[in-house]
Amino acid sequence: MRKKVLAGIAAGIVAALGVGIPASAATNTNAVLSVLHGIPDTPVDVYVNGALTLDDFQPGDLAGPLDLPAGAYEVALTAPDATDASSPVLGPVTLTLESGKNYTAVAHxxxxxxxxxxxxxxxxxxxxxxxxxLAVRHVAAAPAVDVLAGGTAVIQGLANPDEASLDLPAGTIEASVAAAGTTDPVLGPAPVDVQEGVLTIAYAWGSLEDDNLALAVQTVTGLHSAPDGVNSGTGGQLAQRDMFQQWMWAIGGVVVAAAVAASALVVARSRARR
Incomplete structure (x- = not known):
């Protein structure tokens, strides 16, 4: 059974990484790769170019993001107790990564x-x-689901392996997953932090039948929009500062004027006495 599961994982990774996958560019020369292990009860070791890269990779773990030069990589999967990649469960296989692509491969x-x-x-x-x-990805052995925020369905009928995404104001929402058309959670509720300029990805993984559904969260930063400009208006503290400066200049002017007038009066009286 383990060999069958590992064969499925490896075959899927080869398919995922060996073909061109359109994605937003992270750099012009490198590829960005993350891998989520979402198959329950199946730890593995991952070797890349003969070196142990992921030791005892556990279900629910997320590897990456890895900023990798574009090119070919030899990957082998072994049992967790293997001492090297000489007796892989599957592989080695050659994976080709293309530059300027950002993606996540999910074993589930x-x-x-x-x-x-x-x-x-x-x-x-x-x-x-x-x-x-906020992106939600259904990678669990379960029927279609609704995603609830504060008890209200914001994503409906999400089936494995589909995803849905929403742009939301930054803040924390209470999210839960329920069978499609219902509001009784099978997962959650759990707080999900939506951060400004960040892609937050929530994965529902595991098996409903085996009662081991779980939530994994991945974040990708750097989505901030370029600012339109620097606000240098006259509101708030800036207005108070400007008003204060104006009053100080006015008071200073009054003081100077009074001093000049007093001096003139003294001079005039002195001349009158002569």
């Missing part, structure tokens, strides 16, 4: 409970000022 169960891997594009396009992006 499909709706029927079979292991698979799904590549997702991480949408890193700019968000509006004061907003962040």
């Amino acid at each position: 169960l499909d709706a029927s409970g079979s292991p698979t891997v799904t590549p997702y594009v991480n949408d890193t396009s700019p968000t509006a000022a004061g907003e962040g992006r």
